[in-house]
Amino acid sequence: MEIEEAAKKIKNMEVRGAANIAKFAALALKEFALKVESNFDEKMKKAALILLNTRPTAVSLFNAINYIMSYKGETDEKRREDAIKRAEEFIEWVDTAREKIGEIGAKRIRDNSTVLTHCNSSAALSIIKTAYKQGKKIEVFATESRPRMQGHLTVKELSEEGIPTTLIVDSAVRHFINEMDYVVVGADTITVNGALINKIGTSQIALAAKEARIPFMVAAETYKFSPKTLFGELVVIEERDPSEVAPEEILKLPIKVRNPAFDVTPRDYIDLIITEIGAIPPEMAYLIIKERLGYAIFDMEELKLSAKHFD
Numbered sequence: 242m243e244i245e246e247a248a249k250k251i252k253n254m255e256v257r258g259a260a261n262i263a264k265f266a267a268l269a270l271k272e273f274a275l276k277v278e279s280n281f282d283e284k285m286k287k288a289a290l291i292l293l294n295t296r297p298t299a300v301s302l303f304n305a306i307n308y309i310m311s312y313k314g315e316t317d318e319k320r321r322e323d324a325i326k327r328a329e330e331f332i333e334w335v336d337t338a339r340e341k342i343g344e345i346g347a348k349r350i351r352d353n354s355t356v357l358t359h360c361n362s363s364a365a366l367s368i369i370k371t372a373y374k375q376g377k378k379i380e381v382f383a384t385e386s387r388p389r390m391q392g393h394l395t396v397k398e399l400s401e402e403g404i405p406t407t408l409i410v411d412s413a414v415r416h417f418i419n420e421m422d423y424v425v426v427g428a429d430t431i432t433v434n435g436a437l438i439n440k441i442g443t444s445q446i447a448l449a450a451k452e453a454r455i456p457f458m459v460a461a462e463t464y465k466f467s468p469k470t471l472f473g474e475l476v477v478i479e480e481r482d483p484s485e486v487a488p489e490e491i492l493k494l495p496i497k498v499r500n501p502a503f504d505v506t507p508r509d510y511i512d513l514i515i516t517e518i519g520a521i522p523p524e525m526a527y528l529i530i531k532e533r534l535g536y537a538i539f540d541m542e543e544l545k546l547s548a549k550h551f552d
Contacts, residue, residue, distance in 0.1 A: 244273050244288040251295040251302070254389065259429045259465055260363050263301035264335040266292050270309050271328035274321050281317040285310065285324065297477040298438060298503050300430040304464040304534060305331055331464075338462040338517035343367030346425070346460055346515040352377045354422040357414070357450075359384045360440035361391035362427020364460035366398060368515065369425060373404050380405045382421065386440055387411055388485045388500065411442050415449045424450045428461035428514075432470040433530055435508035435523025437461075438478070441501055447510035456512045459523075463516050466526060468534040478503050 247269035250256045256265045273288050274281075289306045296302055309327045314320035346368030350356065354372075356379055358365050373379055381399055383406060386392040392408060399406040409417060424446060430438035437443065437459055450457040467476060483498035492498065508523035516529065 244269060244291050248291050248295050251292065257389075257391070258361060258363055259299050259301040259427070260335050260339065260462060262296060262299055263305040263464060264332055266302055267305045267309060267328045267331045267335070270306070271325050271332075274324045274328070277317075277321065279317070281320050285312075296479065298429055298479045300467040300469070300476075301462070301465050303467075303469070307468075308464075334464065335462070338464070339364055339367045341517040342460050342462065342515050343371035345517075345520055346458065347371035347375055347377075349456075349458065349513070349515070349520065350377060350379065350423060350425075353379075355380045355382065355420055357382045357384075357418070357421045357424045357446070357455075358395060359392070359411075359424075359426045359443055359446055360386045361394040361398075362460060364462060364515075365425045365427045366395065368458075368460055369399070369404065370402055373402060380407070382407045382409055382417060384409055384411045384414065384442065384446075386442065391440070411445075414442075414446050418449045418453045418455060421450070421453075421455050424455055424457045426457075426459055428459050428465045429503055430476050431459070431461050431466045431514065431523075431526050431529075432476060433467065433527050434470075435511065435514075435526040437506040437508075437511060437523075438476050438503050439506065441504050444504045444506040444510070447506045451510045457510055459511055459514045461514050461516055463518060463529055463533050466529045466534055468530055471527070471530050476505075478505075 251262055256262055277284050289310050293306055308331045309324055312320050312324040312327055314323050342364045350372040356369055369381060381404055383392045383395045396406050396408045426439055426443055428437055428439050447457050479502045481500045481502050483492055483500055486500050487498045511523045514521050514523055
């Protein structure tokens with residue numbers, strides 16, 4: 242698989258979901274590293290930058306690329322070996338984190354509960370599936386998650402597991418919120434102050450849950466925490482093509498169409514963040530970033546500067 246092809250699949254959302262994007266990028270860099278015959282550092286940096294520019298909001302992509310690009314070695318061959326090793330380590334991190342989050346998060350779900358989820362988060366669904374496999378009687382309400390309708394993927398996945406599931410439109414959340422016992426969502430990014438950047442509509446659900454006093458839990462692998470926010474950088478909220486939300490006859494009108502893919506949920510609306518290393522309050526985001534990911538911003542800025550010299 243060529244880097245340009247991989248980047249196109251990420252940008253066009255053929256590959257979607259923060260965990261899947263990170264894993265896919267790691268695999269693409271691994272395959273690319275195997276093919277590079279000369280000027281290893283320069284070609285790897287250029288490939289990394291192409292992937293990095295596909296989805297500006299998903300910090301999992303940033304962290305995947307940075308983890309692999311922190312390779313070391315005195316020769317091209319040694320650097321290649323280390324890059325491949327680090328790619329394999331990151332892929333394993335993705336695969337094992339989801340299962341651990343499921344085990345930890347399922348302990349927070351009581352028997353005979355109704356859970357609301359939004360979008361199509363593999364980590365959030367891991368919690369729900371694990372709780373169900375433990376014998377707990379649970380029912381799930383899933384939003385459509387417009388405009389890309391990721392909720393359709395969620396209800397198919399849950400129905401295949403035999404979990405009783407109800408699909409609702411996004412705007413019906415407040416109508417049903419008092420019937421819920423929990424809200425469980427995934428994450429694209431967790432900032433240093435514990436705020437959540439996730440699929441558009443998440444913040445409205447969190448507000449409704451706060452009003453109804455329903456626990457709002459976030460399933461987030463530690464590679465979704467943002468080192469860049471530790472150093473003051475703001476998270477870029479990606480805006481996608483207006484054609485996703487409006488037909489051609491509407492787009493021809495003299496109007497604007499806005500299509501943000503994500504929104505920001507303040508930490509005050511979040512009860513708990515479930516990670517693979519434990520369940521934490523949002524206020525602990527700083528420690529996760531500092532201890533596990535705090536090095537990353539410097540390496541990535543160097544990558545951007547270096548890439549300009551051979552672009």
